Amino acid sequence: MTVFQPANLAQEPVTIADRLFLDLRRAILEGDMPAGKKISEPELAGSYKVSRGSLREAISKLENCNLVTRKPNIGARIISFSVAQLMEIYQIREAMEGMAARLAATNMSTEDLAHLSALLDRQQETVTEAERLQQSRLRHDSDLDFHFCIIQASGNDRLIRMLCQDLYDLVRFYRFRLNPSYTPKALQEHELIVEAMQRRDGEMAELLMRHHIRASRERARAQLETMTPAERGQTEKIS
Amino acid sequence: MTVFQPANLAQEPVTIADRLFLDLRRAILEGDMPAGKKISEPELAGSYKVSRGSLREAISKLENCNLVTRKPNIGARIISFSVAQLMEIYQIREAMEGMAARLAATNMSTEDLAHLSALLDRQQETVTEAERLQQSRLRHDSDLDFHFCIIQASGNDRLIRMLCQDLYDLVRFYRFRLNPSYTPKALQEHELIVEAMQRRDGEMAELLMRHHIRASRERARAQLETMTPAERGQTEKIS
DNA sequence: AACGCTATGATTGTCAACAAAAGCTGATCA
DNA sequence: TGATCAGCTTTTGTTGACAATCATAGCGTT
Numbered sequence A, B: 001m002t003v004f005q006p007a008n009l010a011q012e013p014v015t016i017a018d019r020l021f022l023d024l025r026r027a028i029l030e031g032d033m034p035a036g037k038k039i040s041e042p043e044l045a046g047s048y049k050v051s052r053g054s055l056r057e058a059i060s061k062l063e064n065c066n067l068v069t070r071k072p073n074i075g076a077r078i079i080s081f082s083v084a085q086l087m088e089i090y091q092i093r094e095a096m097e098g099m100a101a102r103l104a105a106t107n108m109s110t111e112d113l114a115h116l117s118a119l120l121d122r123q124q125e126t127v128t129e130a131e132r133l134q135q136s137r138l139r140h141d142s143d144l145d146f147h148f149c150i151i152q153a154s155g156n157d158r159l160i161r162m163l164c165q166d167l168y169d170l171v172r173f174y175r176f177r178l179n180p181s182y183t184p185k186a187l188q189e190h191e192l193i194v195e196a197m198q199r200r201d202g203e204m205a206e207l208l209m210r211h212h213i214r215a216s217r218e219r220a221r222a223q224l225e226t227m228t229p230a231e232r233g234q235t236e237k238i239s
Numbered sequence C: 001a002a003c004g005c006t007a008t009g010a011t012t013g014t015c016a017a018c019a020a021a022a023g024c025t026g027a028t029c030a
Numbered sequence D: 001t002g003a004t005c006a007g008c009t010t011t012t013g014t015t016g017a018c019a020a021t022c023a024t025a026g027c028g029t030t
Helices: A016-029 A041-048 A052-064 A083-107 A110-133 A136-153 A157-178 A184-198 A202-226 A229-233 B016-029 B041-048 B052-064 B083-107 B110-133 B136-153 B157-178 B184-198 B202-226 B229-235
Strands: A068-071 A075-078 B068-071 B075-078
Touching (some): A016 A157, A041 A052, A052 A068, A052 A075, A052 B052, A083 A136, A083 A157, A083 A184, A083 A202, A083 B083, A083 B157, A110 A136, A110 A184, A136 A157, A136 A184, A157 A202, A157 B083, A184 A202, B016 B052, B016 B157, B041 B052, B052 B068, B052 B075, B083 B136, B083 B157, B083 B202, B110 B136, B110 B184, B136 B157, B157 B202
Antiparallel strands (some): A068 A075, B068 B075
16 A cells, blocks of 8 residues: 555545545634634534534534534634744644654565655655745645655554644644745755655654654744734734 | 543442443443453343443444444344454554653643642552552552543643543453553653653653653563463453 | 513423334245 | 345434423612
8 A cells, every 4th residue: 555645535425424524624724714713503403404413423523623612501613823822833743744654664565655756856856846836835735745655654553544634634724824825945854854864863753753843833933923913903813 | 720630530420321321331341241242132131230322322322432332233242352452552552652641741730740740659658559459450550540640631631532532442341351560660661751740841751751651561461472272362352 | 771580482302203224034036 | 955035124314392401681789
């Protein structure tokens, strides 16, 4: 089995609650439902033409993905945005993806490594192309692909689930709203990581991955500080 | 707020599904429900005197804790036991708790550090006492307390939640069934970690924590290999 | 005018019945 | 004898109605 599968671990939804969960998740991630908004069960159930029971099950799944929070007898609401939380996520990714890179360095098959390297080459071309088209989302997606590949190659199933299912939904949530600038530097860091993995140097791969994520965190922080208060206002924590 | 609160983050359950969730979780963790067993909704709902709706909500919460798995149209079952999965958990803890120790080294208040040091002293006494009474569970609980304190002191709320809510239920699940021997060596390693934190040396605290968890993993692995096939048979993966 | 209390409306939690799917039993046929 | 399929049973998914809880607005009191 190769690790090069689409980032969307798309298992065909068989149940109504499942389909609803996927729809709602997409809506939240892509900003169709504003961050921090309270969820009205009767209203949502009506607009999606499902019963409240199925909706509650879908909401429960969203809670697993950390995309909504629920309080007893009060209700659910979309998570709200905070810079502090984004920094926390970067810290966790630093630790976990560092470990993933270490494991991937020894576990990844040579052909998968070749594919990963090819992916980077394509990205190099895409960067200039995307730059021209102003399609930053293109670059972001390929950035996510890179990280997904390495995580998948770690071989640690639980690590994969914790990252891909639990944490990366949050990453997408923030990424969509921040639309961070994606510097060529990040691509260089990616290449260094792959080179270490090609040398099967797990220790170095981990160090480089941690450095890369820490650097990304600082780039995001710097970008946030340049944003106008108005831009941040929409996204600031609502509590 | 001090980090020295009971490991059971006990918020009084207000809803039936909540209370049921806590009951079931305890039952699973303490082995009242055998690992790998299929959950019959009508049966469980009957024995706990609740409706299937509430039960399903509780099961959904158990799924979040990674204590049960659910397949559509087939049902839920208690997670089953596998050595490979236990090793995976140790790897994740190595990465995440290492980061927690690094953060705690700079965040922890001096008085909390003093408390932690005192906790270790008490454990030192308790070890001999427990040794005499053959109450290995005593030692394990205090081991968990140690790790909980450092995680809580990291200050990273999401890291705390991912570890304390998601991963440590699994740790307890395995710990109850393996009943691992708790060597004095582990206590020494704990002391080294605290000393590094007292020096506010986050880098070293992380290294020592990672070393400690890696060593614990190898101790667990070694102990597993000495177990008879019969002992392991009850706990082996049922698939 | 400000604070607290009460009644009302809306929302969430809970339940039991219905529909659909999976698993099993036993009969049939090669 | 063995496999296959039909029909039945059991289990899960889904729904709408009922009960409990929370938020709000209006009133009265200090």
